[in-house]
Amino acid sequence: MDWLFNLLPHLLNGVSLGLLFALIALGFMLIVGVMEVINLAHGSLFALGAYVAITLMGWKMSYAMAFLLAPLLVGAFGMLLELCLRRTYGKDPLYGLLLTFGAALVIEELIRLVWGSNEKQLIVPEQFSGAMLVGGLLYSKYRVFASVAAIGMILLLWLFLEKTPYGAMIKAGAHDSEMVRALGINLPRLRLAVFALGTALAAVAGIVLAPIWGVRPHMGVDAVVPAFLIIVLGGVGSFWGAVLAGIMVGIVVGLTGAYASEWSLLSMYLLLIALVTFRARGLFGKKTALEN
Amino acid sequence: MQTKRRKLLQMLAAGTACYGPWTVNRAWAQAGQKKPLVIGLTMDASGQYGASGTDERLGAMLAIREFNDKGGVLGRRIEALHMDTETTPATGSRVAERMITRNEAAFLIGAVHSGVANAISQVAQKYGCVFFNTNSSSPTEAGRDCHRVKFVWDGNGTNFAHAIVKNAMRASGRNWLLLTNDYVWGHSTSKATRQLVEANGGKIVDELMVPQNTRDFTSYLLKIQQIKPNVIAAAVGGDDIKALRQQVVQTKLDKSFAWINNQQDWPDVYGLGPDAVFGVFGTTWYYRLDLPGVKEFVAKYQKTYPGIQIAVPGNVFYNGYVATRELLRSVEEAGSTNNLAVIRKLEGRKMGAVDRMQHYDAWIDPATHQVQQTIYMASYNDKPVEKDDIFKIQAQVAPQDVVDQAAPGACKLESYEATPSYEQ
Numbered sequence: 001m002d003w004l005f006n007l008l009p010h011l012l013n014g015v016s017l018g019l020l021f022a023l024i025a026l027g028f029m030l031i032v033g034v035m036e037v038i039n040l041a042h043g044s045l046f047a048l049g050a051y052v053a054i055t056l057m058g059w060k061m062s063y064a065m066a067f068l069l070a071p072l073l074v075g076a077f078g079m080l081l082e083l084c085l086r087r088t089y090g091k092d093p094l095y096g097l098l099l100t101f102g103a104a105l106v107i108e109e110l111i112r113l114v115w116g117s118n119e120k121q122l123i124v125p126e127q128f129s130g131a132m133l134v135g136g137l138l139y140s141k142y143r144v145f146a147s148v149a150a151i152g153m154i155l156l157l158w159l160f161l162e163k164t165p166y167g168a169m170i171k172a173g174a175h176d177s178e179m180v181r182a183l184g185i186n187l188p189r190l191r192l193a194v195f196a197l198g199t200a201l202a203a204v205a206g207i208v209l210a211p212i213w214g215v216r217p218h219m220g221v222d223a224v225v226p227a228f229l230i231i232v233l234g235g236v237g238s239f240w241g242a243v244l245a246g247i248m249v250g251i252v253v254g255l256t257g258a259y260a261s262e263w264s265l266l267s268m269y270l271l272l273i274a275l276v277t278f279r280a281r282g283l284f285g286k287k288t289a290l291e292n
Numbered sequence: 293m294q295t296k297r298r299k300l301l302q303m304l305a306a307g308t309a310c311y312g313p314w315t316v317n318r319a320w321a322q323a324g325q326k327k328p329l330v331i332g333l334t335m336d337a338s339g340q341y342g343a344s345g346t347d348e349r350l351g352a353m354l355a356i357r358e359f360n361d362k363g364g365v366l367g368r369r370i371e372a373l374h375m376d377t378e379t380t381p382a383t384g385s386r387v388a389e390r391m392i393t394r395n396e397a398a399f400l401i402g403a404v405h406s407g408v409a410n411a412i413s414q415v416a417q418k419y420g421c422v423f424f425n426t427n428s429s430s431p432t433e434a435g436r437d438c439h440r441v442k443f444v445w446d447g448n449g450t451n452f453a454h455a456i457v458k459n460a461m462r463a464s465g466r467n468w469l470l471l472t473n474d475y476v477w478g479h480s481t482s483k484a485t486r487q488l489v490e491a492n493g494g495k496i497v498d499e500l501m502v503p504q505n506t507r508d509f510t511s512y513l514l515k516i517q518q519i520k521p522n523v524i525a526a527a528v529g530g531d532d533i534k535a536l537r538q539q540v541v542q543t544k545l546d547k548s549f550a551w552i553n554n555q556q557d558w559p560d561v562y563g564l565g566p567d568a569v570f571g572v573f574g575t576t577w578y579y580r581l582d583l584p585g586v587k588e589f590v591a592k593y594q595k596t597y598p599g600i601q602i603a604v605p606g607n608v609f610y611n612g613y614v615a616t617r618e619l620l621r622s623v624e625e626a627g628s629t630n631n632l633a634v635i636r637k638l639e640g641r642k643m644g645a646v647d648r649m650q651h652y653d654a655w656i657d658p659a660t661h662q663v664q665q666t667i668y669m670a671s672y673n674d675k676p677v678e679k680d681d682i683f684k685i686q687a688q689v690a691p692q693d694v695v696d697q698a699a700p701g702a703c704k705l706e707s708y709e710a711t712p713s714y715e716q
Contacts, residue, residue, distance in 0.1 A: 009514050017508060117337075117346055118601045119534055119563050124542075131543040137517045140542040143510060211542070213507040214535045218338055222507050257511030262474050262501035264511070 009137050010258045011251060016143055018250020019150035020209060022243045024223045025230035026157060027201030033174035033237045034194040037085060037096040042202050042227060043220025044107035049074045049203025050210035050219070051115050054122050063125045067207055071200035078199025082192050089191075104220065111217040122210035146208050153204055154243055161239065170194055174237055229272050235285025244283055328371040329364065329629065330716065331356065331616070332397030334387055334412050334423075339379025340504055340530035341404035343559040344608045348426050349374060351605070351612025352401050354596055359620050366623065373397060377408050379530070384408035388415035388423075397421065398629045398716035401616055404530070404557075404608070406430030406437075406477040413442040417706065420631045420714030422638075424615045427608050429555055430477035431484055434662035435702035440711045441631060443638055444662040445615040446607075447694070449481025449527065452554045452574035454694035455667040455687075457488040457525075460572060464550035465522025470499040471512065471536075473528045478502070481527035481554050484696075489525075497521050502528055502536075509539045516549065523550045526571075533560050537568040546570035556670070558606020561682070569672040569682050576665060577610040577650065578683050585649045604680045614648055631714040651688040659700040664691035 024046065031039045053070040057063065081103055088095035128145040131138040161167035173180045173190050181187040205223065213219055230249055234241030249268045257264040275282070333352055336345030356370045364370050373395055375387040384403070391397040392415065400416055400423040403409035409428035416423035417439040425433055429446040438444075461468075468489050472482040478501075486496050498519050500512055516524060528536055533553065540546050551571030561569055579590050593605040602609075619634075622641070626633040639658040645666070648654055654665040666688050673684035 006518055009518075010511055013510050013514060017510070116601045118343055118559070119531075121538075121563070121565065129542065131545075137514055138543045138545060138548070139514075140510070140539065142542055212535075212539065214531065214538055216343075216531060216534075218342065219507075222505060253508075254511045257508075258515045261512065261515075262503065265503040265506065 005135075007255075009135060009139075010254050012134075013139075013143075014251030014254030015247055016147040016250070017254050018247030019147050019154070019243075020205070020212075020246075021226050021230055021249050022246025023150040023153055023208065024202070024205040025227040025234075025242045025246055026154065026239070027198040027205065028224070028227040029231045029234075029237065029239070029242050030170070030194055030201070031198035032231060034170060034177070035082075035085070035089070035096075035191055036093070036177075037088070037100065038093075038228070039198070040097060040100040040224065041081060041103040041107060042100075042198075043222070043224030044104040044111075045074055045078060045199045045202040045220070046206040046209075046223045047111060047215070047217065047220040048077065048107055049206030050122055050215045051111055051120065052203070053207045053210070054115075054120050054215060057123060063123070067204075070207055071203040074203035075196040075200035078202075079192055079196050081199070082195035085195075086188070086191075104224075108217050108220065115217070117217060120215040122207065122215055124211045140212075142211055146212065149208050153201070157201070158239060166193070226268060229268055231282075233272055233275055233282055235282030237286070238282070238284035241282060241284030326366075326368045329366075329368040329623075330371050330373055330391075330395055330397045331619075332388070332391035332395065332400045333372055333374040333402050334377050334384060334391070334400050334408075335374060335402035335612075336379045336404055336408070337374075337376035339405075340532060341379045342531075344404045344427060344530065344557050345377070345379070345402070347559045347602065347606065347608040348402055348404065348612030350597060350600075351609040351614075352426070352616040354593070355613050355616035355620065357596070358617070365620050366627065366629070370620070377403070377412070379405050379408060381405075381407040381411035384411040385415050388412040388421075392416070392419045392421050396716050399619060399623075399634075400424070401619065402426050402612070403428045405475075406433055406480075407475055409433055409442075410437045410476070413437065413439045416441045417711065420712035422619070422631050422634055422714075424619055426611045426615045427557070428477065429481075431480040431696055431699065432476055432702075434657070434660040434696070435480075435699045438660055438699075438703035438705055440635065440661075440706040440708070442661055443615075443656060444660075445611050446663075447555070447574065447576050447665060447667050448662065448696055448699075449477065449554050450484040450696035450698070451667050451691075451694040453481070453484045453488050454696075455574055455669050455689040456552055456554070456572060457485060458492060459669070459687075460523055460525075460550065460552050461489065461492055461494050466494040467497045467522045468494055469497055469516060469519060469521035469524050471516075471524055471526040471528055472499055472501050473532060474501040474503045477529065478527045482525070485525050485527070485554065502532060504532065506532055507535050509536050512536075513539060513543055513545055516545070521549065523552060525552045525554065527554045529555075529557065530560060534564060534568075537561070537564060537570070540570070541567045557608050559602060559608055562602050562606065562680075566672065566676070566682055572669060572671050572686070575607045575668050575670055575683070577607045578668060578670065578685055579604040579606065580677070580681055580683075581649065581651075581685065583649050583651065584646055589649060610649075618643065629715050632708055632711065635708075635711075652690045654691060657700070659705070660696075660703045661705070662696070662699065664695065666691060667694050 053066040056066040230245045234245035256267040335349045377384040404427045406428040409425040431448045434444045470482045472478040553573040556573035622637040641656045643654045650666040652666045670683040
C-alpha cells in the first residue's frame with residue numbers, strides 16, 4: 001500500500017494542474033467553436049490579464065477587484081481584436097490564423113513596452129499564501145485556491161452556456177452560424193460577445209496562474225500550446241471534453257514529473273498522439289458526415 | 293489617382309536614393325573615414341534566457357559606447373548589430389550565419405544558453421569569426437565543444453561546484469538530490485556536482501530532470517518531500533529557476549531543506565523579492581563588492597541606463613561588459629581585426645583583479661579558452677544596506693582552487709591552420 005500512499009499526492013496534484021489547464025483551454029475552445037478561428041493571440045491575452053491585474057493592484061485595488069476588473073478590460077481589448085478579425089470571416093482560415101499570430105506578437109511587444117521585459121509578481125492574498133500540510137506533505141495553499149477558482153469558473157461557464165438564452169445562442173452559433181443569422185440573431189454582435197467572453201476567460205486564467213508560473217511577456221506561449229492540445233484531445237467544441245482532456249493532461253504531466261521527470265513536458269504530446277491514433281476526433285468530438 | 297501614386301512612388305524612390313543607406317557609404321568616402329567595425333550581438337531577447345540576454349546586451353553596448361567615445365578601434369567606429377537568438381540553437385546558427393555572411397560582422401559576442409552558444413560557435417569556427425560566449429556556463433563550452441575561435445567568459449558549472457560542494461556537505465549533510473535542467477548546461481553541471489559529492493563521501497539519492505520551460509514544479513516539490521534529501525542541488529536556469537524559486541517559497545520548502553543553486557544569474561533573481569533568495573549559490577560578481585572601481589562602475593551603469601528596471605548591474609551585465617571591453621582592447625593591441633592575430637592576443641591573456649573588479653587576477657586558459665576567474669559563494673542577505681542589496685557574499689575562491697581539471701583533456705582546439713583566416 002505504500003506505493004499507493006506515495007502515488008496519491010501526485011494524482012491529486014495532477015487533477016489540480018489539469019483543472020488549471022482546462023481553464024486556459026475553455027476560452028480558447030469557445031472562440032474556435034463560434035468563430036472557427038484558432039486564436040493564436042489567446043496566450044498573449046492570457047498574459048495581458050496578469051499584467052492588467054498587477055497594474056490594478058498597484059493602484060491599491062484588492063485582489064478580488066483586480067480579479068473581476070482585469071478580465072473585463074481584457075475582454076474589451078478582445079472586442080477590438082474581433083473587429084479586426086471580421087474581414088477574415090468566410091475566407092481561407094489562414095487569414096484569421098495569420099491575423100491572430102500577428103496580434104500575439106503585437107500584444108507581447110506592447111507588454112514589453114508598457115511593463116518592461118523583466119519578471120513581475122502578482123501578489124497572492126495573505127489568506128492564500130504559504131503552505132498547508134496534506135498527508136504529511138507541504139502543499140501550496142494558493143494551488144488549492146487556484147483549483148477551486150478553476151472549478152468555480154468551469155461551473156459558471158457551464159451554467160451560462162446551458163441555462164441562459166445567451167448560452168443557447170452561442171451553442172447554436174457554434175453549430176451553424178448561418179442558421180443563427182437566418183433566425184434573426186445579430187451574428188456580428190454574438191461573435192463580438194463570444195470573443196470578449198473567450199478573451200476574458202483567458203485573462204482569468206492568466207490571473208489565476210500568474211503567482212504559480214510567474215509573469216513575463218512571453219508567458220502566453222506556455223499557455224496557448226497546452227490549450228490547443230487540450231481542445232484537440234477533448235474534441236473540438238466539446239465543453240466537458242476540454243475539461244476531461246485538461247485533467248488527463250494534468251495527471252499525465254504530474255505523474256511523469258514525479259516518476260519520469262525528463263518526460264513530463266513531452267508526456268502531454270505523447271498522450272495526444274496515443275489518443276488521436278485511436279480516436280482522431282478526440283474524446284467527445286462529433287463524427288463528421290464522412291464517418292457516418 | 294494612378295498618376296499621383298506613381299509620382300509618390302517616384303518621390304519615395306528618389307528620397308531613398310538620397311537619404312538611404314548609401315548616404316553612410318558616401319559619408320565615409322567624403323570624410324576619408326574607415327568602414328565601421330560591425331560587432332554582432334548574438335543575444336537572446338526572448339525565450340528562457342530573454343531577460344539575461346537583454347542584460348548582457350546592455351553590458352556589451354556600454355563597452356562599445358566607451359570605445360566609440362574614444363574614437364573607436366583602429367580608427368574605425370564600432371557598430372553593434374543585435375539579432376534575437378530566441379534561446380533557440382537553430383536561431384543562434386541562423387543569426388550567426390547571417391551576421392557573418394551578410395552583415396560582415398567582424399566578431400560575434402553573446403550567449404547564455406549553452407545549446408545556443410555551441411550552435412553559434414560551430415558557425416563561427418566554419419568562417420573563422422572570433423566568438424565570445426559571454427554568459428553560458430556549461431562545462432562543455434570549454435570542454436568537448438571548445439573551438440579555436442570561441443572564448444568562454446563565465447565561470448562554469450564545475451568551477452561553481454568546486455566552490456560550493458565541500459562546504460555545503462559539511463554544513464548540511466551527505467544525501468544530495470540533483471534537480472537538473474534537461475539540456476547540456478544542466479547535465480554537465482549536475483555531472484560535475486555528482487562527481488564532487490561522491491568524491492567527498494556523499495551520496496546522490498536521486499536526480500530529477502526538469503524539462504526546459506517547466507512552469508509548474510509542484511510534482512517535483514512533492515517528490516522531494518517524499519525522498520527527504522539533506523541538500524538539493526539545483527542546476528536550473530533562466531525563467532525556470534524564477535518559477536522554481538517562487539514555488540519553493542510558496543510551499544515554505546526553503547526552510548525545510550538546504551538548497552544550492554550552482555549559479556545564480558542576477559536577472560533571474562532581481563525583482564522576485566527577498567524571500568525568493570534562499571540557499572547558497574555561486575556568482576562571478578556582485579555590485580556591492582568592496583573593491584576599487586565597483587562603485588564607479590555602478591554609477592556609470594545608472595547614468596547610462598537611467599530608469600532601467602534592473603537598477604544595479606549584475607553578473608550577466610558585467611560579463612557582457614568586460615568581455616566586449618577585452619575583445620576591443622585585444623583588437624587594438626593586435627593592430628588588426630584579423631581573427632588569428634586577435635586569437636593570439638587572447639590566448640593566455642592576463643587580466644588584473646583591479647581592472648576586472650574581482651578579488652583575484654584572471655587569465656584565459658590557452659588550452660580551453662575559458663576565463664579563469666574568482667568565484668563567489670553567496671546567500672540571502674539578511675542585513676541589506678539598501679533595497680537591491682539581496683546577496684551576502686560569503687566567500688571568494690581563487691581561480692586556481694576551482695579549476696575545471698577535466699576541461700583541457702576534453703577540449704580539442706582546432707589548429708591555427710585548420711581555422712580559416714577571417715578579417716572584416
